[in-house]
Amino acid sequence: MNINTGVIFRNYNKKISIYEIIRAKKYCKKRGLKFFLSNNFKLAIKLGLDGSYIPAFNQSLRHLAYKTKSSFIIMGSAHNIREIRQKEAQKAKFIFISSIFKKNKNYLGLYRFRLLSKLTNKRIVALGGISKLNKKKIKLLNCFGISGISYFT
DSSP states (O other), X not given: OOXXXXXXXXXXXXXXXXXXXXXXXXXXXXXXXXXXXXXXXXXXXXXXXXXXXXXXXXXXXXXXXXXXXXXOEEEEEESSHHHHHHHHHTTOSEXXXXXXXXXXXXXXXHHHHHHHHTTXXXXXXXXXXXXXXXXXXXXXXXXXXXXXXXXXX
16 A cells, blocks of 8 residues: 655744754655645745645745746645635645544534535645544545644654
């Protein structure tokens, strides 16, 4: 079975350490994982990463002015239809829709998740509260993949 796995480096709380990013990039490359940088498109290109992740709160289109390799992947997250349209305008190849199971302020549930995923032609990735217990429910959805922290730890 071929499983494509990637790591998104998110660091919103403190100053970004380029050495820390390079170290993580080498780790991922050694293990055959794709490596993405969150919310810093220019640095992702400069360091030769596999792509960039654009969070839901980032609505900028400035990254479209940068020239990238054809293999460079842009991903984004969304919580509603307005944000999905924004990620389409930002040329995201994958859209992470959250939160599917985690009951927070962005909680969607299975039915609303499915409705939102039908409103776009982009590849949809389920995000939020995915665990081994609710893994079977993911098969009910029309999504390209899953993403999470607690599932993989």
